[in-house]
Amino acid sequence: MSSTTDLRRTPLYERHQAAGARLVPFAGWEMPVQYAGVKEEHIAVRTSAGVFDVSHMGEIRTSGPQAAEFLQRILSNDVEKIAVGGSQYSVLCKEDGGVLDDLFTYRLADDVYLTVTNASNHAKDLAWFQRWAADFEVEVEDAFDEFAMLAVQGPTARQVVTQVLGHQLPAAFKTGGAVWNGADVLVAGTGYTGEDGVELLVPPAVAPQLWDALLAGGAVPAGLGARDTLRLEVGFHLYGNDLSEDRDPIGAGLGWACKEATGFVGSEAVAAARENGSPHGEKLVAFRFTEKGIPRGGNPVVGGGVVTSGTFSPTLGAGIGLAYVPVERAEIGTPIEVDVRGRVRAAEVAKKPLYARPR
Incomplete structure (x- = not known):
């Protein structure tokens, strides 16, 4: 853990302080983990709109x-x-x-x-x-x-951003440009919460004013805590937890994003893992506790495997997570047990996403 004097700060650091954010070290940065609370911010993104500072990307x-x-x-x-x-x-x-x-x-x-x-x-x-x-x-x-980055996510996110920018927004997974207060804004129809929304890449100097405008337009500030619970409900990966240099994308469930025919670096090894299985003999699965408890990364899976990410889901009201388990135990519906600090908790391999937003 780095000391706070070693940590970098985004252009929105003073805004986070003023909002009463709890700031923590994350990937070499001093970042807001929560404002009003993880549950409140999570629900705001699922029901209205939240804005995240992701300028550390x-x-x-x-x-x-x-x-x-x-x-x-x-x-x-x-x-x-x-x-x-x-x-x-x-x-x-x-x-x-x-x-x-x-x-x-x-x-x-x-x-x-x-x-x-x-x-x-x-x-x-x-x-x-x-x-x-x-x-x-x-x-x-x-x-x-060149960029600060704000992610505005939730059912009303596009409405909030449209009002602030005064510009039509690109569709999901498309990009477009806008001008706000004389500054160029790159608008991307992407995000990492499972909700509709956009990510805004702007010059760092104008990020605080844009943050203020988004909050005035109805977006709720949300921290890394809610970002983690939101992405886990939809089964999105976090590098360093669910992905690493000693794991291949096939075992991680990302074969859909790999096109070995293009000849990318590592494609032969990925093709071999697709044909013969991951060298680890494990597969990353989503799971849900069937009794009380909250899983955390590093918890052992009884009989083989390990939890890579875990949390309590505010939407589902249960402990959820991602874990590498032996391939023969990776089928949906398979019962598993997780050792949470010496207490064994019952769980079940579940279909991803654990939560899907209403269409």
């Missing part, structure tokens, strides 16, 4: 005549399918198939892409991009200092 800009070919080489998904104004989820793999990071990539123009990295992996990802770029006519730039 990193950005890498890739441009040039071979930008698409280069990204096709290092990203697991089929980059050629991203139209201008589109986005795509993928993973970054080592040669042995281990996952370096999971990413969203936006195609801003014919030969310009912006990839969003996880905060703890940004420097590592940037170095990986630069390493492989040498074989292509492409420019890789660290764009981190």
Whole structure:
């Protein structure tokens, strides 16, 4: 755990202080874990709109005549399918198939892409991009200092953002531009909560004023605690918990984001895991407790396996989580037991997502 003097702060740090946020170390940053409370913020996102400061996330800009070919080489998904104004989820793999990071990539123009990295992996990802770029006519730039990032999520999120920006928003998984108070805003129809909404990438200098406007428009400030409970209810991965360099994307349930025919770095190892099973012989599953208790990452699964992420679900009213278990115990409905600090709790492998928003 770093001391607070070693931690970086986003452009919204003073706003978090003023709102009474509980600030904690996270991936080298001093970040708000909650304001009014995790449950209250979670419910606000599920029922109305919440806004998260995710300015600790990193950005890498890739441009040039071979930008698409280069990204096709290092990203697991089929980059050629991203139209201008589109986005795509993928993973970054080592040669042995281990996952370096999971990413969203936006195609801003014919030969310009912006990839969003996880905060703890940004420097590592940037170095990986630069390493492989040498074989292509492409420019890789660290764009981190150019952006602050706000995620506005929930059933009324688009209404709030439309009123603030005064601009039509892109559809889900599309991107678009807007101008707010003289500043360019990149609007992406993405998020990590399972709700509708957008992510706004803006110059850091205008982020505090945009934050104020979103709150005045009805969005509730939400912290990392609610972000974690929300993403777990829909089975989204957190790098460092559910994904790591010693796990392959097939075992992690991300085979849908891997297109081995493109020849991306690590594709042969991923193809072997798809055909023969993960070398660990385990699969990442969602589970739900069938009795009282709250699972946490690191809890052993009795008989083999480990919980990678766990929490209490405010929506479902039960303990939930993700865990790697032996493949033969990964079928939906399989009963499992989790050792929570010496007390065994009954659970059941469950279908993902555990929660699905009303359509």
